[in-house]
């Protein structure tokens with residue numbers, strides 16, 4: 633939890649800190665904080681800590697929209713690539729028989745899926761790429777689950793983790 637005294641008071645004038653403001657979203661909550669981008673008053677619940685200071689949720693959201701530049705087609709490509717590669721990788725893992733192979737093949741398959749998606753989507757960043765990739769890696773492997781539950785169980789865990797890790801974004 634962020635307490636009011638941990639927040640920096642934005643200094644945009646000589647008497648700004650003495651002025652009592654009311655949060656734009658919560659009109660009953662008094663605050664001394666303003667968003668350092670749009671300047672609207674905001675309470676500590678609404679303030680989001682960013683590398684460049686405290687901002688309101690709306691400004692953070694619009695910054696993210698600019699950051700995430702993936703197009704609808706990217707998700708289709710990401711899903712299809714993940715599904716197809718995962719299908720064949722899981723087939724191999726399930727067929728090999730010895731479940732320990734899954735420990736070596738799964739992270740490699742996941743890594744490959746991540747790299748191929750990354751290239752084919754023009755290295756654009758998508759808010760939902762990690763979810764789409766993860767879901768399709770799992771979907772592609774499910775048909776083989778009954779064939780070799782142990783190996784595919786390991787595969788589901790490790791391949792999905794390796795594929796998704798490349799799209800986890802830190803803001």
Ligand SMILES: [Zn+2]
Pocket residue numbers: 667668669670671672687688689690691692
């Ligand atoms: Zn703002």
Ligand SMILES: [Zn+2]
Pocket residue numbers: 655656657658661674675676677678
């Ligand atoms: Zn508020």
